[in-house]
Amino acid sequence: MTAPARPAATLVDLHCHTGWGSGDSHTDPNVLIAQAKAFGLQGICITEHNQLWDAKRIEQLSDKHDFLVIGGIEVDTDIGHVLVYGLRAPRRFIRLPRIEELRRMVDEVDGAMVVAHPFRKRAKPATTEFTSGHALELVEQALELPFFDLVDGVEVHNGIAGPLERAFAGVVAGERKLPTTGGSDTHRHPEVGTTFTVFPGGVRTEQDLIDAIKAGEMRGADWDVEGIHDRRLTSLLPRYAG
Ligand SMILES: [Zn+2]
Numbered sequence: 522m523t524a525p526a527r528p529a530a531t532l533v534d535l536h537c538h539t540g541w542g543s544g545d546s547h548t549d550p551n552v553l554i555a556q557a558k559a560f561g562l563q564g565i566c567i568t569e570h571n572q573l574w575d576a577k578r579i580e581q582l583s584d585k586h587d588f589l590v591i592g593g594i595e596v597d598t599d600i601g602h603v604l605v606y607g608l609r610a611p612r613r614f615i616r617l618p619r620i621e622e623l624r625r626m627v628d629e630v631d632g633a634m635v636v637a638h639p640f641r642k643r644a645k646p647a648t649t650e651f652t653s654g655h656a657l658e659l660v661e662q663a664l665e666l667p668f669f670d671l672v673d674g675v676e677v678h679n680g681i682a683g684p685l686e687r688a689f690a691g692v693v694a695g696e697r698k699l700p701t702t703g704g705s706d707t708h709r710h711p712e713v714g715t716t717f718t719v720f721p722g723g724v725r726t727e728q729d730l731i732d733a734i735k736a737g738e739m740r741g742a743d744w745d746v747e748g749i750h751d752r753r754l755t756s757l758l759p760r761y762a763g
């Protein structure tokens with residue numbers, strides 16, 4: 522596929538669900554994309570639970586909206602959810618893989634994988650124990666988790682994660698010298714772009730995205746962190762604009 526003429530995308534939401542592929546979402550991808558555009562993003566990745574969209578359908582959607590749309594997947598593994606970019610098969614995981622197995626599959630296609638919200642389940646005790654003086658101990662335990670050796674990045678800026686969960690993931694990613702990503706984990710279109718990934722070098726294609734992730738040339742972010750005016754409120758409520 523040749524790269525489209527539009528400018529390279531620097532702000533991309535790497536984690537979106539839609540009603541076309543995730544049973545827990547009712548979002549029409551067309552509405553999702555319109556909203557992402559209105560909010561100031563330049564691309565999205567559709568990452569349904571354990572299933573891939575047909576690549577042709579992704580391309581059609583991208584052409585229709587003249588917007589970067591990339592098809593990924595969020596796979597349930599023994600260590601939790603993992604976002605994968607570059608996979609073409611299986612279209613649907615019937616048997617869920619272990620993380621090592623998924624890594625082999627991703628390596629076979631030269632794809633990239635990022636652990637999604639790694640402390641969502643682990644965060645509950647972690648965040649409450651932050652206040653009881655166990656934070657350091659918890660970070661040290663987290664640093665020993667072997668799956669960090671098997672991923673190309675850590676989703677620190679997950680849109681559903683609270684500030685402590687993000688901070689915790691950020692510290693662990695930093696200590697493990699792993700690059701970070703961000704994605705809204707949207708299941709409803711107004712949530713798209715709450716968090717996103719910044720690609721300073723820009724991405725035009727799925728291959729660009731994979732290369733950037735593997736080179737660590739990106740960072741998870743949100744509007745506040747980047748110091749960019751958050752257009753989500755004014756775009757959702759136009760009467761407040763200006
Ligand atoms: Zn998830």
Ligand SMILES: [Zn+2]
Binds near residue numbers: 536538595706
């Ligand atoms: Zn998700």
